[in-house]
Amino acid sequence: MSATNLLTVSYSPHLSGTESVQKIMYRVLIAMIPAFAVSLIFFGLGALVVTSIAVVSCMAFEYLINRFMLKAESTLWDGSAAVTGVLLAFNVPSNLPVWMIIIGSLVAIGVAKMSFGGLGKNPFNPALVGRVFLLISFPVQMTSWPKAIESRLAYLDATTGATPLAILKEGIKNGQPLSELMKEIPGYAQMFIGNMGGSLGEISALALIIGGLYLIYKKVITWHIPVSILATVGLFTGILWMIDPGKYADPLFHLLAGGIILGAIFMATDMVTSPMTPVGQLIFGAGIGLITCLIRIFGSFPEGVSFAILIMNAFVPLIDKYVKPKRFGEELKNG
């Protein structure tokens, strides 16, 4: 007796779950909607132009490199290039010229991602590599921040101002007292909803946290990295603030200003470039928090989240080598 159908033979398991790379990436895109909406409100036209250009050019470079250089199957619709595009846009000012965005996308996708073998093989966060490349190459354009609301209908001709962190850095360098500088900075409630100067997607803590909660709820990320980063920043700046509140800004300021929340929720949690174990993730996050504070307070840049994440990305293989999950039956437990 023989079967009329040809049977498939393969090893178990014969079932597969419903998760896919595509679903994960699309969830990240959904999670970025609130932050994008806020930046549309505050930066208007510029936010729309910069984000669209970044997404389109990231996807275009991914397609072209796959098609003509790697001659590999297209990975365009896994959504990862689009995520990189949005994240790159989130990390630049909303008045960045189109050609610079395209260069940033090429570095992000071409250099930081595809040259290592595509999604999953890159040691560094592609969007951040793109961003840091732009920051070092075009420091002026990368640090001219359109003012929120005022420049809603403008793109390249937006009126610019300094970010809260830059105000503080410059002022302290010039010997101004902290209490006076704080008057130039928007109130914490305004900073929380995002009414301040800064990169396109980093301004609204509220919107970013909503996105982060969605990602945790959907099990795309776990709480470990964001909490560890924010707690370290809070602790470190808190200690300094308690030592000398006249010289160092309070922890709440440091948490609301700059890109720390964007970094903690969307950049550092990039699964490709972060450690595999929860304990490893806590160490990774603590490292990022610490380096960020060191750069902000003692370094020459006003902001250091991108550098901190990239530096800690380099430590991921080391962390994964030494921090192992607890094996079942590792120690004898009775009762």
Place this chain on the structure above:
Amino acid sequence: MKTFPRGGVHPPENKKASGSPIEVLPLPKVVCIHLAHHLGAPAEPVVAKGDAVKAGQLIARSTGFVSANLHAPVSGTVQKIEPAPDSSGYKRTAIFIEVQGDEWLETIDRTTDVINSKEMSSADIINRITQMGIVGLGGATFPSHVKLTIPKGKKAEILIINGVECEPYLTSDHRLMLEKGEEILIGAQLLMKALQVNQAVVGIENNKPDAIRHLTELCNRFPGIRVEVLKVKYPQGGEKQLIKAITGREVPSGKLPIDVGVVVHNVGTAFAVYEAINKNKPLVERVVTVTGKTMNRTANYLVRIGTPINELIEAAGGLPSDTGKVISGGPMMGRALPMIDVPVTKGTSGIVMMPVSESNRRTSLNCIRCSRCNSVCPMGLEPYLLMSLGEAKRWDDMEIAKVMDCMECGSCSYTCPSGRPLLDYIRLGKTSVNRIIRSRSK
């Protein structure tokens, strides 16, 4: 509600056949019994071509401690003893018996009367279990007497009866608990006596509330035995996970359940022990679930060992036209059959027909290091790492990464969003590491 603490997945249960009472499958024309039927050394035939045998008669003798007797599941004539394909597709020596009538050995009690009065010593019970060719019916077919023989210096404290049936689709243990609950508990009592323990726990997942109710009620009459309701999670039926869930004890890496004072037997095995001791009946039949998403009829059959699997499928309405894969066992750990005329063995818990749309694996993409394989691994291993070590043939590093702790539950491959064949490479590593370990001890 208890469960094991780390890892695990929850695939769709699809237990379509849970409402189908156990039916007796008509006898086939020929049965085929492979000598390598169980884990361990193959048995040695004690019959020859042309011999007339009665059902229940010994036809092949165990050849070592880790081996088991085989008995004729039917009456008839030994047709031939020659290699035939088993469920792996490889040819292995088997005894073929042409069925004539249904004549059993006179010593065997074939009535359905429940008997609960045999007074036997521990050694006698173990001896009888050895004689009757009882092996673990959960699927691994490990000879049961080996688990009952406690090594020197160790002591059993708790017997766990595994009624978890965590594999999707399968319902044979569920039906057995509903229909033969009392017999299972008598079997458990006999096993307790064999192990000289005074407590036994029947672990059942809460997706079988009827079985939980039934056995909990029956337990009132069986002092020392209780039911533990467990939260549904795969692979709770794995020995180490079940022990952890019920007792909180963790079997150390590389050790056996007895090292923490626990012995686990399947409900099917407990039933077989009852029949072996109180009915004098060797292990010659078992319950097999025949099911599938596109099967019109699903069933739980009481089948003689050696019946060709296609006869079970025919009885349940034939192979659906969209069948792409036929699995012996459950879909998580079972084996895809290369041909469907291979026989039912003592370890065949179910036959699952998968439609073509679910038969092929997904395309394997790059690992995105999402860490889901880590978090679902019930043994706390790192499947992503083991796979890349396996691809690079770094066996030594795989051994350090505890590849031998893997029980091949498949949670990692199941859950991987990139559809990567993690378990394939882990198996490859286990085989190679095992070879290295063996050559080391030489």
